[in-house]
Each structure stands twice: as structure tokens, then as C-alpha cells.
Amino acid sequence: MLKITNLKVELEEESKEILKGINLEIESGSVHAIMGPNGSGKSTLSYVLSGKKGYKVTNGEVELAGEPILELEPEERAASGLFLAFQYPVEIPGVGNMTFLRTAMNSQRKFRGEAELSAADFLKLVREKAKELKIDAEMLKRPVNVGFSGGEKKRNEILQMALLEPKMCVLDETDSGLDVDAMKLVADGVNALRDKGRSFLVITHYQRLLDHIKPDFVHIMADGRIIKSGGPELALQVENNGYSDLLAEVQ
Amino acid sequence: MSLSQKLSDDLNQRILPLTLPKNNNKKRCEALKRIKAMGLPSRRDEYWKYTNPRLFNDLFSNKNHVLGSDDKLNFDSIGCFKLIFNDGVFDQSSSDSLEGEELELTQISDFSGDTAKWLEAFYGSLEEAGQHPINRPLAKLNTAFATDGLAIRVTGEITKPINIVYNETSNRSDVNLHHCIKLEAGSSLTLIESGSVSTRLNKVTELEVAQDSSFHHVCAQTNNLDKIVSTHLFARLWENSVLKSFTLTTNGALTRNEHVVELKGNNGVSHLAAACIGEGRFHHDDTVFVTHEGTDCESRQVFKKVLKKGAFGIFQGKILVKPGAQKTDGYQISQSLLLDDDSQFLAKPELEIYADDVVCSHGSTSGAIDEEGLFYLRARGVPEDTAKDLLILAFLAEALAEIEDTNISELLLTYLERSL
């Protein structure tokens, strides 16, 4: 589904290398987790995947379902099935959440040559998905993320994911800021979307989320590289011992 | 040649092709005398520093202008009484009848001592009051030479909005239009003005809102590129009265909208708001002066400008709180969204407060499209242009929210969505 080959990325403004040769292949239907110390480049990877400005790819290739995506605009990547749940969802004053969701859905459908959703069908769909995530109707009426609590913002990300039904979902610390119940809700939301045609890349600091969303593979990222890959047991090892053993191992 | 000689020559040249109408003649003669003493606006004037008045001062040139009447913004779906103007002249036969409504309607040009007695004292009086402490020569010029306009005296609640529709059929029109509106105690009216009046327009509206009355005003200046527009709203508000005025401007070469509001009674409410979008040779100036005299009054000014391709925006806004105007609640915000580096916005907010128990705040910002917001929208599949439009409309939303009737604000929003 997603194939990253020797990806090297610098900041555009200063020539500082953040990603130093990432290799990662995510099969269709699988869940991969990335853990790693603060500042190791996890969010940078997610931004580069989704096409944010400000980064320069100096080497490597990224393919989504066999197609190279690094030349595509962010909206084209999204319409091709890539979704990033932001570590810090952006507040957009003045744009209603409903307008935002409808515009996003219909833009993607249009891009793929599908018919736009009618207002009634859209409303029905949103209400249904919002209910599953315990997002109340009031929140949908407010401007995008404005005045949302940290946890509400994260749930709003998952709502968007549920509506857009992407093929490749990148979740950047979606668990941070969530209380125990909300974490369960979000995990249920993710699990409900697990499907053989859909893959996940879950960035997290905590084993706890991975209790709910069982990963097939766990990767440890440090200083712009994936230094170790393994099964779910790797996450437990991090939880118990931190990163120092792993870092020492590489050195 | 001395400066004063030059100014007086400019004025004489400017008024040479104009004739002083017969109606309201006494007021007009006074106005003529005053404008001769004051002269045309010049860049030396404090409030004309950022806007060159040349296009208002010059003899009207009718070359190469394009008519501006084919935009699709109409308010028919709101259900209004329509009053039609063609090239700045009232067309009574095409207009809806207001029979049965609690109001008197006359034309300024029809005025003679017998009809609309109130108008004799009213005409020019609020405009004159608005000349202190700052001269507003274009308004004075208008009072002297205005050829047409409506005089509306409202005595009760008008059941539907009145929509003044301006049609433009001639591309050589230079119009001085003057409306007088008086709301008697306990009355209410919603007035919508739409359409493009003329190639060059000088419009003055004098408005008095008596005790317990409310006046809602929406003015849609949807122009095309050539328009030269000066408008003045002189409003006087008495106890418990409400004024809400919103102006939308799209394009035009030069627009200067002045709002001069006096809150005379206690508990008055004055909300002024405007949204404009313009590009290229677009110069848009909002000049506002709100005077608080009564106690417990609330005034709000929300002015938003979207500027692109070298467009220029000005906001000059003054709140004057006179001694004794206690418990004044004043809020002012002026903001611009600059879509490129060539566009410019200048804001000059002023507060002058002589009462001690007041809350007044003002703020002004100028910024580009929020890149984080733009990326967020695009990352959800919204194409860049659509995402920008959404952010532009979001920027204007606070001004549109000042319109009381949400049917009207939604209609304007739909229009803006279409025209972006």
C-alpha cells in the first residue's frame, strides 16, 4: 500500500537533514506502529507523506498503491486515499465544521470522478459517524476545531477519517490528550475501519493505544532513521525500558 | 498663484457644469456658499492623506467606462418592496407601491414647501452637523447639487424590507444622489440598496432614528472595475434606537464610504460593518466617525477587506466619547487579508474618550492567508483554490454576521461564493 524507499528530507529554509534514509513498506490491510523519542522525525515523515510545504526531499521515493506521490499536491494525495490525522489539528475560525466536511468529501469524490453526495445523504452519514464517536451535534456546527478541547480535536480527526474512508491512514499521536474512555472510542473507530484494503501507520509514544489497536509491526525511529523493526513485543520493550537500550544497541 | 486661489479655481471648474436645483433652494444656496468656503478635498487634509480625491474632484470624464448592471445579485428571494432608480433617477412607475405601509415617500426632486414639510428642515441638516469637527466637502457638494433621491418618513413597522434597486443604462452618468430617511418613534425599517448607480457616484444619506426605533441597512456595492464612488451616511440616533448598517463592495476603481454616527440618546446601538473584495486598480476607503453623547450606548465597527493584485485598502475609524457618555461600550476591529505582497492596507484607528466609565477596544490586523489552515484543508482533499476561497469567506464572516436578517447574510454569502 505504502512504500517508502531511502527517503531523505531536509528543511527548506535551513539545510538541516531531518529524515536520513527511511525505508518502510506497509502491506495492504496491515497496521504498522512507529515509536521514537521526541524530535526523531515522526511528524516530519507524516507531513512529507501528505505534501506539506517547507521540506525538501533530497533523495528517495514514496509510492501509494504503486503510484509515486511525491510530485502530487496535498489534495491529490488525499483524493488518492492518503489521510493524516494531525498531531496538532488546526483551528480554522469562520469555516463551519459541516461545510468543511462536506467540501472535503465532495472535493475528493469529484477528483475521483464520482457523483457528489446530496445534502441529505451527507447529513445522515455525518450524524451516524459522529454518534459512534460520541461527537455531539453542537460540535459539528462550530467552526473547525475552534474551541474544541484537545480530546475533541482528536475525535474530530477520526470522524474525518471515518467519513473520507482513506486507504492509507497515518495517525500522528492521535492518542495524546485523550482520556481513557476517549482512547477506547478512538481505537474502536480505527478498528471499525480495519479492512484488508486499508492500512494504518500509527505514530505513538505509548503502548496503551497499541493494546487497543493491535499492530502487525512496530518500528523504532531515532534521529531520522528506523533503527529497529519487530512485532508488538517491541512496543512493550520500549514501555518497560525506554529507548536507551535500543539506542545503545545500534551504536 | 496662491494655494487658496488654486483650490477655489478647482472648485469653480468642478461645479461649472452643474446647476443648482430649484427644490430646497435655500438649503442648497447655503451649501453652495459653504462648499465655496471649504473647497474640494485635498491630500493636505488629514483624512485624505491616503486617498487621492482627484477622481472625485476632476471634471467627469465619460470615456471608456463599462456599464455595471449585469451582476446577478438580487434580493428578490427575500421578498421586498422594490423602488427602482435608472441612472440615478427615481422611476416611480416601475416601483412597487408602498400603499398601506406606515410611511411617507417623496422624491427630493419633487420637494416643494407643501409636500413633506419635515424635509425642509431636515435636508442638509445632519450633513451639516457631520461637518464638525472634520470637513466633508464631497457631502456638502452633494447637498448643493443632488438631483434626486428619496425622502422617506417612517411612522410604524414596515412589513417587508425596502429594496432600492439601481439600474445603470448610460455609461456617461455622473450622479449626485441624496436620500433623507426619518424614522419616527417606535418605527422600524430594513433598507437594502443594490446595483450600480452610475459611473461616478456621490451619494449622501441622512438618517434620523427616533426613540425606540430601529433601522437595518444593507448596501451592496457590486461594481465593475471603473466605478468611482463616494458615499456618506450621516446618522443621528435617539434613545433606545438601533442602527445596523452593512456595506458590501466588490471591485470599483475608487470607493470612499464615510459613516458619521451620533449617538444622541441613551441606550442607543450602532453597528457598522463592511466587507470588501477587490483587486488591481482597486482603492477602498472606509472612514468612520462615531460620537457617543448618550449614556449606555453600544457601538461596534467591523470592517474587513480582502485585497489582491495590488489593491489598496484604507480604514480610518474614530470613536469619540463625549463627557458624560458613561457606560459606553465601544468595539472596533478593522482587518485586511492580503492575498499577495503587492496589496496594501492602512488603518488609522482613533479613540478620544472624555468619560471615565467606558469600555472601548479597537484592533487592526493585516495578514496573509493562514498557511497552516490552508494545508489542513488541502490535506483533506480540498483543492487549493477552493480552500483559499473558504478561508476568504471565513475571514469576511465576522462582518457578515453583523447583518441581523440571516436570509440576507446567506444571500450575500452565496453571492460571494459565486463571485470568488
Ligand SMILES: Nc1ncnc2c1ncn2[C@@H]1O[C@H](COP(=O)(O)OP(=O)(O)OP(=O)(O)O)[C@@H](O)[C@H]1O
Ligand atoms: N519547520 C521546522 N523548522 C525547524 N525545525 C524543524 C521543523 N520541522 C521539524 N523540525 C525539527 O526536526 C526534528 C523532528 O521533528 P518532528 O516534529 O518530526 O519530531 P517528532 O518525532 O514528531 O517529535 P514528537 O514526538 O515530539 O512529536 C526536530 O528536531 C524539530 O525541531
Ligand SMILES: [Mg+2]
Ligand atoms: Mg510529532
